[in-house]
Amino acid sequence: MKRDDIPTPALVLDLDRFERNLDRMAAHVTRAGKNLRPHAKTHRCPEIARRQIKAGAIGVACAKLGEAEVMAAEGIRGLLITTEVVPAAKIERLVKLVREAPDTMVVVDHADNARELSRAATAAGAVINVLVDIEVGGRRTGIQPGAPAVALAREIASLPGLRFRGLQGYAGQCAHVMGWAARREASRAAMAPLAETRRLAEAAGLAVEIVAGGSTGTFDIDVEMPELTELQSGSYCVMDIDYRRIGGQRSEALTAFEMALTVVATVVSVPEATRAMVDAGLKAFSTDKPFPPEAVERPGIEYTFAGDEHGRLALRDPDRPLRLGERIEFFAPHCDPTINLYDRIHAVRQGEVEGIWPVAARGRSD
């Protein structure tokens, strides 16, 4: 199939750009002496996870148990589940997953949850690998750093059926701070309590094998921290407008990784010379960011959402009118929830579709 034959709206991945992104991140973590366990919540696509691991990643992080189950069934190992697994029925599923993929890890931020995991693992004769999830200022999940985190780590280390492996701290609030210097300052401040917790835990006699964290926004910041052992950056492999605009260390935009993912749409109506409608709306792009999709190589076009299935294009360059049936590609504001709208990714190289990759964990937030 040719790129131009893909039915729209559709996700297209530029393989040359994608592969350069994987290689650049691999070289970066190698130079920094860190591991990479990229976040698969970005793509939910086992084929991308396989390629990340082939390029040197030690596994993938999964936001949810359901995502991890899909990855494990596809043979992906080195899984870390970054949201607490709480209800009893889900803990049963986790134990089953751990028997299939014993190196799977899960985060914990509460002693009650640790005890439930311990009971279930012990009953099944399994061992669950655990990281303590530490609050680093994002006001999401996580126990307070310092003494509370060390006490939880000690409890986990003492419980049968659990193996304490280390710490996680995800400073999501730093990922999109505009400007590299400001972002570095924010991330250093946020991550310092995580580093301090590692030192306290080790002083308390606990072996802290793993300290995980980081985003695509802080990929070249968090590796400066000696206590960090692995990066969880996810979006770097495909990129999006939100990450491009935050700026790089030596550039106005974040250019270390290339914009590899697009949504391709078709003009289905041209009601006026300066207006056209495309077949891509709220169900083709995520809407969680306050800026619109951006037409690639057509800077004179402005997109606005116009319903579930429509985008309205305002045309600023009357010398290049929009034709009925014309295909237009857009960069998405935010990659993760945009990919989660699609069942497949069209992997394209120089106009040819090389593969159609199922987004097999799409919708698996459970």
Place this chain on the structure above:
Amino acid sequence: MKRDDIPTPALVLDLDRFERNLDRMAAHVTRAGKNLRPHAKTHRCPEIARRQIKAGAIGVACAKLGEAEVMAAEGIRGLLITTEVVPAAKIERLVKLVREAPDTMVVVDHADNARELSRAATAAGAVINVLVDIEVGGRRTGIQPGAPAVALAREIASLPGLRFRGLQGYAGQCAHVMGWAARREASRAAMAPLAETRRLAEAAGLAVEIVAGGSTGTFDIDVEMPELTELQSGSYCVMDIDYRRIGGQRSEALTAFEMALTVVATVVSVPEATRAMVDAGLKAFSTDKPFPPEAVERPGIEYTFAGDEHGRLALRDPDRPLRLGERIEFFAPHCDPTINLYDRIHAVRQGEVEGIWPVAARGRSD
């Protein structure tokens, strides 16, 4: 399965409320002497379409060809595709669909598109039923009402392989006008050119069998228009916050239809007494509306989005703290794109799951 055993985040449909919604709309259109072809873009679920038809609907509207293909494969008939089908490959698919489900209709707003449809239908020995899509102020698709629309209708009526059936005008800009009186005024003004176009087309000797339009917001307004033959309201069957808040004819909220759809989530972290995190974020609720999901029967809780998989709950009632593992149901801001995030709907009656209905056309925006 019990309601409380559904893995979260998940979509739950209250069957008692849902059935009352279907019955109320059926009684309403019967009283008004109109037909109902509800918009299946709301639910993308063949089982819901079947139940709407069983309750008296003459078919369903589909936003896209892909959606219609799924409905047809499930035996649903009386399909109307409300977005123009433009690329040649899609026109081929449409012709195939029409051979399987000959009463399928499609909208057209451009003579070039009409000629392409005619050529493809003629080559296949098929007949495509066509409505002319008329711009009624929403600045989306549609030809201008009046003379341009009548000229297009006349051309369609003259083309081999096409059968002119009537007109469609969707005034999306009126659907959520706050307050019934203001909404009535807006919709009457918007729809007047559609009515006028019907009269002009008939004066020109064209048989206008169908005039379609309307939303859940205007369900009891557009039926006042003698020229309208069928209503396309979609959201009424499940409802959402956005429609509830617009107000009814005699009520502050739109209460003619009940809030039948919820997203059920689980508390996975309780970092502070006044804050808890649930497992439902950007991938569990659509984010296109400027107001958050609303906790059902827990008015002291405020939800804010906190990433792909997290919602942050602020607790205003310290006497009723949130427990780890507690399940909380939310009304979604906007039903259509929220349902489109899920593969299934859990149909529940009084705490028991009666059915798990595939959202079989999920993602079929193509």
